[in-house]
Amino acid sequence: MSENLQTSPKLTRKQLKAKKKEESYYLASQWQLMAHKLAKHKLARFSMMILGILYFIALFGNFFAPSDLTSYDGSSKDMPPTAIHWITEDGRFVGPFVYGATMERDPKTYKKVFAEDKEKIYPIRFFTHGKSYQWLGLIESDLHLFGVDEGGKIFLFGTDSMGRDLFSRIILGSQVSLTIPFAGTFLSFILGLVLGSISGYFGGWIDNLIQRIIEVLNSLPSLPLWMALSAAIPAGIPPVQMYLLITVILSFIGWTGLARVVRGKFMSLKNEDYVMAARLAGVSDIKIIFKHLVPGFMSYLIVNLTLGIPSMIIGETSMSFLGLGIQAPATSWGVLLKDAQQIQNIANYPWRLLPLIFVVIAVLAFNFLGDGLRDAADPYK
C-alpha cells in the first residue's frame, strides 16, 4: 500500500534536520538559550554590531586616526570638515582625493574663510606611513589607515581652535570614554555582588546596615559628590592614575543599585523549591550559594550591568565636560565637548558637536543591547 510507505519510519532530510535542532534545544544550557533568544532580538543584534565596530576602532585607534593627540597645525585652526572628491573639475576620475586649502579673511567681518585650491590635488592613500605610535604601548608602528601626501591636509570632522584633527581626537577619545564605563562597572560589580550577597544571605542587622548605607549614598546628589571627590584628586598626576581614580569615583555610586538587585534575587531564590530540595539532600550552604543561587541571578546581573554602562558613559562625559575628569593631553568625548560650551562656537563651528553624536550612539546601543538581554535573561518563561 502506498499509504503505508508514507508512514514508514524513514525520515526525510528536513525532518532529520528539525529533529537535530530540537535535540540541540533540549541539550542547551541557560547561556545557550539566552544567546539564541538574544540573536532573535533584531535591535539588540544591530546594537551589538555597532558596539563591536566602535570598540574595534577604539582598540586600533592609532591606526584609524590619521593624526595623534599632541600634533597640531597652526595654519588650519577652526577648519570645517574637508570635502572628499572623486572627479576633478575637468571631469577626470582619479579616485578619492582632497584639494589643497587656502585661508582668507572676510574683509568685512574678519571671519576666517577656507576655500579649496582647485589646482592642487592630493589623492587619499591607504595604509600609509605617518606619525609613529606604540600600539597598546607594546608594538612600535607608523601604519595608518589613510592619509594624504605631504602638503595636503585631511580633516574629516574639521579641526578645533588649535588646529587639531577632530576625527583623530574622537577616535582616541573613545579609548577613554568607552573603557572607563567597563572598568567602572567591573568595580561596582564586585562591590555590588559582595555587599548584596552578604546583605541577602545573613539578613538581620548586617542587612539593615548595608541597606541604610545604600540609601544614604543614593540620596546624595551625584554631581556635587563627583565634584567633591574629584577635588580630592591631586593636580598633575599622570593620566593613567587619573583614569583609574575616575573609575573609582564612578563606581562608588554605581554599586548601590546592583547590590539591591543581588539582595532581592538572593532572597527570592532562597525560597525556591529546588533550593529546599538541595538542603534536604544535605548540600552545604556554601555549595547551595555557588551552585544554585549565584548562577540563578547571574543573568540578571549582566542585564543590570549592561543597562548601567550608559549612565557611566554619561557620567564620565559630564565630569570631563565640567573640567573635573580627564585632563589634557589625554582626551575623551566629554573633554572634546567642552569646546562646544559656548553658543558662538556652536554657531560658527557646528562640527564641534560631532562627539555628541558618538555619545548618543554608544549610549543608545548599550540601552538596546540591555533591552534585548533583559528579554533573554530568563529563557525559561
Added chain:
Amino acid sequence: MPIIDIKDLCVNIQLDEGMLTPVQGVSFQIEAGQTMGLVGESGCGKSLTSKAILAINDKKCRQTGEILFETDKHEVVDINKLNPRGKEIRDIRGRQISMIFQEPMVAFSPMYTIGNQINECTRLHITKDKKQSKELTLEVMKKVGIANAEKRYDQFPHEFSGGMLQRALIAMALVCKPRLLIADEPTTALDVTIQAQILELMQELQKELNMAILFITHDLGTVAKMCDYVSVMYLGRVVESARACDVYKRPLHPYTQGLMGSVHKIGTLKQERLFSIEGTVPLALNLKPGCGFYDRCNQRIEGLCNVVDPELCDMGDGHCVACHRCKKEATVHE
C-alpha cells in the same frame, strides 16, 4: 434554536518552528438553560476555544470557522466575522456573553473596591444612572450570597476570601443577565467545601436566568455534577460528545475511557492500580494527518488511524465519537 452554535472552529498560530494548531475543527452547540462541559487536559485547546467565542484571543491567532450567536434581539451573528475591537462585539462581550476566570485573586484590580468594579460593568451596559446602577450592583451581590452587601460594596479585594471573591466575580458576570456564561475552571483554585457552594450557586442562578453555561474544566467530578452535555477534547479536537450520563456510563473513545479510568472514584472500593494512558500529550505543532491520539491509543488500527482523520459520527442517541475503531464495530453490529 441554540444560543450558540460553533461550526468547525480552528485556531492557528504561526510560529518560527512551524504551524501551531491548538484548536482544529471544533463544533458544538448549547441551548438556553443547558450546561455544556468542555473537558480535557492542559493544552487540549479548551481555553482557546472559549476565548475565541469572546474574540479575545491574541492577535497572532488566526481563527476560521463559524461561531453563530443568537443575540437578545434574536438575530444570529457570526462572532468570527465581527471586528474584534468593533462596537458590535463589545455589546455582546460582557453583556450577552460573560466569563468567569480560574483565579478570582487576579481577576480583580487591587486598587478599586469590589463594588466599584462590579458597578463598572453595570454602568457600561445597563444604566448610566449612578444611583440605579449601585442598587442593581447591590442586588446582584446579594443574589450571589455575599452577606452584608452594603459593607462589602466598599471593601477591597484583599479583604475578601477566595470563595467570596469568586462569588463577586460571578456577580460581575451576571449583573447584565447574560445569555451565555463561560466558566473557565471556575473552582479549580478553591477548596472542596467552597467549590461545592459555588457550583450550587451557579446552578441556582442558571435556573433563574435560563442562561446557557459553557463549563470548562479538567475535573471529571465537577462535570458530573454540573453538566447536561459533555464534549471531551484532545489535541484541539472534540473526540467525544454526548449527554453527560452516556459519557460516564458508556465512554466510547479510548481517550475518554482512559480518562475515566485514571481517576479513582471516591466512595468506591479500591482498585489496586489506576488505569493510565501511556505517554504525554504532544504539542499541536505541524500535525500529521490521522487521529491525534494514535500514539497513545491502546486500540489503534495501524494504517487507518494514523492516515485518515477520524470524523465525529453519531453512534445513535446523539452520542458522537471520533474514532475509527468505534465506527468499525458499529457497522459490524449492524
Added chain:
Amino acid sequence: MSNLEMAPASILKVEHIHKRFTSKNICVRAVTDVSFEVKAGETIGIVGESGCGKTTLGRCIVRAIHASEGKVLYRAEDGQIDDLITVDKERMKKIRKEIQMIFQDPYSSLDPRMTVTDIISEPLKANYPKMPKADREKLVVDIAAKVGLNTSYLKRYPHAFSGGQRQRIGIARALILNPRIIVCDEAVSALDVSIQAQIINLLKDLQRDMHLTYLFISHDLSVVEHISNRVGVMYLGRMVEYAPTEALFSKPLHPYTEALLSAVPVADPDVQMDRIPLKGEIPNPANPPSGCYFHERCRYCQQKCIDEAPALREVDGRSVACHFADELTLRGFHYES
C-alpha cells in the same frame, strides 16, 4: 532515654507538635498539638483545605522548618530512635538521607540550569563526596530507569521535559539516597489527570519495591482515598481525625470530616450531591475561636464545644477530636461490595 518510645512496628511518631510563626506581635498558629504514629510501609494521607497547616506539618517532619514544640520520633535504619527536633547535627546528617521529599510544582522544584544527571546526582555528591564518577552515574541511570525516564535523555536540561516527566525526575532525586520515608507534598496536584494516574501508579510500585513509607499531603480526597492506608484530617492547624482510610470515608466521626466528604463531587452523574452546608468561612488562624476550632461552623455545636477544646482521643480504635464523637452518627460514603 525513657521518653523515646514507640510501638515496634512504627517508623515515625509525631507527638504534640506545634508550629507558630510570629511577626510583629501577630502569632499565627500554623500547627497546633498534632500527634500521630506511622507504621513502616504504610501510606498516610493528610488532607485539609488551604491554610490548614498540612504543608507546614510536612516541612516540620523533614525538618525544613523547625517546630516550636513537640517531638518527632524516628526509628532509623540502625534501629536507634531519635527525636528529629532535638537531634544533633552529626546524627541528622545520617538521618537526612532516610527522609526525603517530593514537591508539588514540577517546574520550580528543578534547577533549570542543571542537567538531569546533575539534578539526580546532587544528593549523592553531597553525601558521598568520594564516590567515583562512574559509580555515581551508574546509580543515576539505574534510578532513572526505575522511575520510567528514558535514560538516553539524562544529558538534557529540565526545559526539555513535560510536567509528568519532571515529576519523575523529582522522584528520582528523592529516591537516589535510598530513603525510607518520603513526604509527598501535593505531589500530583499540579499534573493532568492522565499523568496523575501514571505518577500514582509509579509511587505505588516504588513503595512495593523499595519498602517506602509515604506521608501523602494533598487536598484531593479521591487521590488520598486511593493511595492511603490511613488518613488524617486537618482543620485550622489541628488534626481533627486520624483513622484507617475505609473507616474514615465510610463512617466519619468528626463533623468536619462529614462536611468535607459531602462536598466532594463524585465522577458519576447518578450520585446526587447532598452537601452538608458549612456556616461562615474558615477563621483567621491568627485569631482562632475558643474551644473547638470548628464550633462556629458545626451543626452539632453545644455549649461544651464553645468552652472546651477537645483533645484527640481514641474512639473505636481511631483518633478523633470531638466531644460528641461517640454520640453522633455521621454520614460517609457507602461502599458497595
